[in-house]
Amino acid sequence: MRTNSQLSLALHLLLHMAEMNEPVTSERLASAMNTNAVVIRRLMGGLRERGIVQSRKGHHGGWTLSRPLAELTLRDVYLALGAGPLLSLTHRTQNPDCLIEQAVNETLDGAFRDAEALLLARFGEVSLAALQSRVHAATRGPAHLCLEGKTAP
Amino acid sequence: MRTNSQLSLALHLLLHMAEMNEPVTSERLASAMNTNAVVIRRLMGGLRERGIVQSRKGHHGGWTLSRPLAELTLRDVYLALGAGPLLSLTHRTQNPDCLIEQAVNETLDGAFRDAEALLLARFGEVSLAALQSRVHAATRGPAHLCLEGKTAP
DNA sequence: TCTCATGTAACTTTTATAGTTACATGATTG
DNA sequence: CAATCATGTAACTATAAAAGTTACATGAGA
Numbered sequence: 001m002r003t004n005s006q007l008s009l010a011l012h013l014l015l016h017m018a019e020m021n022e023p024v025t026s027e028r029l030a031s032a033m034n035t036n037a038v039v040i041r042r043l044m045g046g047l048r049e050r051g052i053v054q055s056r057k058g059h060h061g062g063w064t065l066s067r068p069l070a071e072l073t074l075r076d077v078y079l080a081l082g083a084g085p086l087l088s089l090t091h092r093t094q095n096p097d098c099l100i101e102q103a104v105n106e107t108l109d110g111a112f113r114d115a116e117a118l119l120l121a122r123f124g125e126v127s128l129a130a131l132q133s134r135v136h137a138a139t140r141g142p143a144h145l146c147l148e149g150k151t152a153p
Numbered sequence: 154m155r156t157n158s159q160l161s162l163a164l165h166l167l168l169h170m171a172e173m174n175e176p177v178t179s180e181r182l183a184s185a186m187n188t189n190a191v192v193i194r195r196l197m198g199g200l201r202e203r204g205i206v207q208s209r210k211g212h213h214g215g216w217t218l219s220r221p222l223a224e225l226t227l228r229d230v231y232l233a234l235g236a237g238p239l240l241s242l243t244h245r246t247q248n249p250d251c252l253i254e255q256a257v258n259e260t261l262d263g264a265f266r267d268a269e270a271l272l273l274a275r276f277g278e279v280s281l282a283a284l285q286s287r288v289h290a291a292t293r294g295p296a297h298l299c300l301e302g303k304t305a306p
Numbered sequence: 307t308c309t310c311a312t313g314t315a316a317c318t319t320t321t322a323t324a325g326t327t328a329c330a331t332g333a334t335t336g
Numbered sequence: 337c338a339a340t341c342a343t344g345t346a347a348c349t350a351t352a353a354a355a356g357t358t359a360c361a362t363g364a365g366a
Binding site for chain 1 (some may be wrong): 354355356357358362363364365366
C-alpha cells in the first residue's frame with residue numbers, strides 16, 4: 001500500500017528526472033535517494049502502468065518521463081501509487097454484527113472520504129511544473145540535484 | 154501514535170459505556186472487544202487525561218464517562234488520541250538540503266493540513282449522542298451490546 | 307556475443323502496533 | 337485491618353507491514 005513517504009519519494013524522483021535530458025538508471029536514482037535500486041523499480045513500475053514514466057532496457061537505458069511536467073498533477077501521482085492511508089480506514093471489524101460498530105464505521109468512513117476528496121481536489125490543482133518552477137525560482141537556475149556527485153552515466 | 158482503528162475502538166467503547174449505569178472494568182471491555190485489558194487501559198488512559206472518562210480502583214471500580222454524550226464530539230475523541238496518520242506526513246527527510254525535497258514536502262504538508270482541518274470540522278459537528286440515537290433508531294431501543302453474554306459484574 | 311539495465315521472485319531486516327505477563331498501588335468491603 | 341478487586345505501568349513477546357537485499361531471468365544495444 002502507498003505510504004506518504006512513497007508519495008514524497010515519487011515526486012522527488014520525477015522532478016529530478018525532469019532536469020535530465022537522458023534516461024536515468026534505477027541505480028543512479030537509488031544512490032541519489034540513499035535507497036536500493038529495487039525499491040526504485042517497484043515504485044516506478046507503478047508509475048509506468050499509469051503512463052507517467054517509461055523504461056528502456058540495455059545500454060543507455062533507464063527511466064524517462066512520458067509526459068511533460070505541465071501535464072502531470074500531484075493527483076495523477078497520488079492515484080498512480082494506489083489506495084492510500086486516508087482511504088484505508090482500517091477500522092475495526094472485530095464485531096461486524098454490532099450496530100454500534102457499524103454506525104461508528106459508517107460515520108468515520110464518510111468523514112474520511114470527504115477529507116480525501118478535498119485532498120485530491122487540492123492535488124489536482126498543482127502541476128509538477130508549478131512545483132518545478134518554484135524550485136527554480138529559489139535557485140535562479142536548475143535545482144540542486146541529489147544526483148550531483150553521483151556516478152555519471 | 155493513533156491509528157484509525159484506535160479511533161473506531163474508542164468510539165465503540167464510549168458508546169457501549171453510555172448504555173451502562175455502572176462502572177465497567179477493563180476486563181469486561183476487553184473481552185467484549187476481543188482484546189486485552191491492558192490495551193483498553195492504555196487507550197482509556199489517554200481519554201482520561203483529556204477529561205473524557207474517569208477511572209476508579211477497587212471494588213465496583215472501572216471506567217465511566219465524565220460527561221454526557223451530548224457534550225462530546227468525534228473531534229474531542231480524535232484529538233484525545235493524539236497526532237494521527239494525516240498530520241504525521243512521515244515525508245522523506247533523507248536529503249533535507251535538497252531544494253526539490255523541501256518544495257515537495259512543503260506542498261504535501263499544506264495539502265494534508267487542509268484535509269485534516271476539514272476532517273476536524275466534520276468531526277466537530279457530530280456529537281456522540283447523535284451517533285447513539287442513530288443506533289437506537291435502528292433497533293427501536295437500546296443497542297445490541299457486544300457486552301451482552303459477557304460475564305456480568 | 308558481451309554488457310548493461312530492467313523485471314521479479316524470494317528472502318531478510320527493520321519498525322510499529324498489538325498483545326502478554328508481572329507486579330506495584332490504591333480503593334472498597336467485610 | 338486484612339482480603340480482594342481493579343487500575344497503572346513497565347518490560348517483554350508476537351505479529352504484520354514496509355523497506356531493503358540478493359539472485360537471476362529477460363531483453364536491448366554496442
